[in-house]
Amino acid sequence: MTAGLERCSLNTGTVKLASLQEAVDATAAAGMGAIGLWRHQVQEHGAETARKIVEDAGLRVSSLCRGGFLTAATPEGVKDAVEDNLRAIEEAAGVGTRELVFVVGGLPGSSPEQPPAPGTDRDVVAARARVADRLADLAPIAAEHDVRIVLEALHPMFAADRAVLSTLGQALDLAAPFDPATVGVVVDTYHVWWDPELQASIARAGREGRIAGYQICDWNLPFATSALNSRGHVGDGYIDFTTISRWVAEAGYTGDVETEIFNEEIWAVDPTETAKTVAARYTEHVAPHL
């Protein structure tokens, strides 16, 4: 591990085409202290083996992506969501992280693979209420496993198809009924940089002990063909990392800083090169302000 990179973490979504071992090797070679995993990697190897691959390289698991998709309106959909998230909680505990990132889901019928059919159920207010209900179902299970549900506000452009949770303030309102050790929030620059309430919401998250992660990547324009993949290396776009990192630090956050970039051009680059770039950008644009 390189001095100054202890808190720097590579989310494997940034090197999507790499195997777990390749991603771990690239992260370790770049000198970072941690790696953020996705569930399919844990499922592929089993939690114990995945954990060993990470720990053998001298890394920590900063978080597991992702549980969630909680907006189903049918009894069957609710049951499936609770069961799948129980598995996600077990996987997080098994792979050695407390932080399980939740993408709460879009309008009913949405999935990670596709948007819901237009016009079937447009009631975003009711969908948000069901997210609160499912958190009440799942928080005791997470607490039992010593895992934290980490609510991720997604950019409002994903409100229909991926997450009806759209701002950090809304995430804090959803988290409010629960112990901060059981339900937290992640600050992801890509999703929240535009928010006029951002400074106040980050400060509130700090006061309430809820900041469970800081994820970084830049906002690129023009949009890629898939808007979901229109993210860039820190420093290549429009986000003010100086200011947001300072707000996060002032809120008392001392945890890992994960770079998570979805970008087809970056996926095509050798993972070792990408990890080096991630570490360099973190060192230049973020670390001085933490």
Place this chain on the structure above:
Amino acid sequence: MTAGLERCSLNTGTVKLASLQEAVDATAAAGMGAIGLWRHQVQEHGAETARKIVEDAGLRVSSLCRGGFLTAATPEGVKDAVEDNLRAIEEAAGVGTRELVFVVGGLPGSSPEQPPAPGTDRDVVAARARVADRLADLAPIAAEHDVRIVLEALHPMFAADRAVLSTLGQALDLAAPFDPATVGVVVDTYHVWWDPELQASIARAGREGRIAGYQICDWNLPFATSALNSRGHVGDGYIDFTTISRWVAEAGYTGDVETEIFNEEIWAVDPTETAKTVAARYTEHVAPHL
């Protein structure tokens, strides 16, 4: 004019390829009461002639799009913005509408034609402060001409390149120092439907006498190649027009309801057909809830 369509208006952005006369004819033929214009049309004909074309067809001008682009950081940029908006105010008064929609501009260097260069000035907090300064410059001029500056919150996906004004609540905060007859807000479903604070912000806008327009179009997925043009006819996408229209009505709004759709496929359709579709969708999805 058809009974029930008195408040229904066609924004000419929906029929972008039509001449002013063609757009006016299509709007009148569909039985609507009003039309929303763009500045280039007023400039092409002169305000007096443009006004006559509209009034001869028995229509009102519901609003003029658009002034704004207020975030310049240089003395020259500030001077240009104030001068251009003075012309926009004169054009609104000349063409016979009080409502001049403002798109406030993105990070410095943004323009309607292109995003700013990445990484030149990422300070969105400072850009927002300059918008407030320019409103203080322009509000007295608008008041002199009996024109209202109508602040339009744009979807947060346009925060870097088009509008650092991202929520209705933020628009109301910006408007707060000014007389509601001089600075108002427009509720545009495409831009604000996702906002967890929407019901509260619409109610506040009503209480404060600031609702100067209600613009409608739907949220389509997947995104079009240009995200700006990914809008649909009311009812084709994910927006809950029943609920939002009820909130707008409960807030006391009794003005025009403009359909503004940017969509290349819709632009390719005959304007008369598009106007009929707009009127039919308004009648089906919006009017019953107003």
